[in-house]
Amino acid sequence: MAKRSAKRIGLAIVGGGRVGLIRGEIAARHPQVDFIGLAEIKPDRAREVAEKIGADFVTSDYRELFARPEVTAAIISTDEHLHVDPILAAVERRLSLFIEKPLATELTESERVLKAIQSSGVDAVVGYTQRFRRRWLAAKEKVRTGQLGDVTLVTSRAFMNRLVALDNYQRTDDPGEISPMVISGTHALDIVMWMMEAKRPVEIYARSIAKALGPICNGIDATAGTITFEDGSLYHASISWALPVVWPAAVYSLDVGIVGTEGVLTIDDTHRDIVLATTHSQGEGYAPDATRRVDFLGSYPPGDIALGELRGPMRDETEAWLNRLSMDLTTQHATAAEAHDRLMLTKAFDLSARLKRAISLPITASDEKQRVRRVAAE
Numbered sequence: 001m002a003k004r005s006a007k008r009i010g011l012a013i014v015g016g017g018r019v020g021l022i023r024g025e026i027a028a029r030h031p032q033v034d035f036i037g038l039a040e041i042k043p044d045r046a047r048e049v050a051e052k053i054g055a056d057f058v059t060s061d062y063r064e065l066f067a068r069p070e071v072t073a074a075i076i077s078t079d080e081h082l083h084v085d086p087i088l089a090a091v092e093r094r095l096s097l098f099i100e101k102p103l104a105t106e107l108t109e110s111e112r113v114l115k116a117i118q119s120s121g122v123d124a125v126v127g128y129t130q131r132f133r134r135r136w137l138a139a140k141e142k143v144r145t146g147q148l149g150d151v152t153l154v155t156s157r158a159f160m161n162r163l164v165a166l167d168n169y170q171r172t173d174d175p176g177e178i179s180p181m182v183i184s185g186t187h188a189l190d191i192v193m194w195m196m197e198a199k200r201p202v203e204i205y206a207r208s209i210a211k212a213l214g215p216i217c218n219g220i221d222a223t224a225g226t227i228t229f230e231d232g233s234l235y236h237a238s239i240s241w242a243l244p245v246v247w248p249a250a251v252y253s254l255d256v257g258i259v260g261t262e263g264v265l266t267i268d269d270t271h272r273d274i275v276l277a278t279t280h281s282q283g284e285g286y287a288p289d290a291t292r293r294v295d296f297l298g299s300y301p302p303g304d305i306a307l308g309e310l311r312g313p314m315r316d317e318t319e320a321w322l323n324r325l326s327m328d329l330t331t332q333h334a335t336a337a338e339a340h341d342r343l344m345l346t347k348a349f350d351l352s353a354r355l356k357r358a359i360s361l362p363i364t365a366s367d368e369k370q371r372v373r374r375v376a377a378e
């Protein structure tokens with residue numbers, strides 16, 4: 001077989017925070033990446049990250065970075081509510097894109113971004129990192145090849161200590177756009193909907209509660225709901241991101257069950273199999289907290305640092321994307337259309353919980369606004 005030669009990649013990273021740094025360090029080791037530029041609005045952070053990833057160009061203005069002729073692809077790793085403008089600018093420049101989830105935090109914006117991506121034809125994938133873990137790939141394969149028969153019921157239970165919630169509510173000026181489903185529940189939802197991709201969701205019914213985070217930051221503690229598919233099969237999802245700070249999972253602790261007419265698959269992804277207890281405070285993870293002395297190793301979704309490098313799904317996901325670009329490989333990354341669908345579903349959970357009634361799926365941005373206005377007027 002004649003081998004094609006791999007293409008070079010000139011990478012722009014917009015947002016040098018936790019995730020921008022991880023992806024930048026991984027990209028810096030990829031043989032086809034011969035240029036890395038960083039746009040970061042905080043000067044100290046920009047300097048620190050540029051040095052760690054050996055950036056060839058640093059700026060606070062992503063437009064200046066996108067104007068560089070070396071750039072062929074971009075990672076958009078700004079805060080959740082700040083993805084839209086850099087995505088649209090990158091699409092205009094026709095860059096291949098890796099976008100952190102969610103596509104946007106508002107449905108109108110997500111629709112706008114999806115339209116721009118689709119009409120430009122640029123290759124855009126979204127960071128649903130868990131798709132790169134072997135356990136979810138193995139589960140997907142069993143469902144896809146009919147080992148369970150026809151799937152009738154899926155359950156997912158996500159438990160998180162409140163550090164991610166507190167961090168997200170602190171970073172936004174609009175707490176109404178932040179919810180456990182939109183920011184974190186979207187990962188479990190994507191895994192399940194990816195496995196259920198042959199079925200069409202038609203209705204959602206959900207409830208939320210805000211007793212712990214409500215008084216602290218006007219936030220939602222937990223959401224539980226049920227999606228019904230066209231053929232009557234059910235997906236029940238629950239998430240709480242308001243567990244006490246000392247709950248040992250660094251971020252995510254998940255339990256999934258999939259029942260079919262001919263089989264069942266249960267996946268314990270709570271990470272209770274490796275427990276660390278120490279008198280030292282834990283300095284790793286999404287939002288480290290000195291009071292946490294017990295940790296479920298493996299519960300930080302990007303992976304674990306060992307021998308100075310991140311090992312785990314975010315590394316595999318980033319490398320797979322760079323190989324996709326340089327060698328035109330097919331990968332299991334979420335598409336922009338799937339990411340928009342996940343935002344729509346998480347917004348539908350929140351809308352049903354707010355209205356306290358079942359909602360037909362799919363919803364659009366104008367549906368969402370009209371239904372909320374109608375209830376306010378009632």
Ligand SMILES: NC(=O)c1ccc[n+]([C@@H]2O[C@H](COP(=O)([O-])OP(=O)(O)OC[C@H]3O[C@@H](n4cnc5c(N)ncnc54)[C@H](O)[C@@H]3O)[C@@H](O)[C@H]2O)c1
Pocket residue numbers: 014015016017018019020039040041042045060062077078079080082086100101102127128129301302
């Ligand atoms: N896939 C995963 O497992 C996973 C895990 C954590 C976070 N995330 C996602 O990654 C994204 C980033 O999260 P994070 O934890 O790294 O956040 P962060 O706050 O650590 O980093 C965001 C950075 O973007 C910078 N920034 C904001 N606007 C900018 C702009 N216009 N130009 C340049 N820089 C700008 C900020 O200054 C900050 O340094 C979010 O969308 C989050 O949901 C994904």
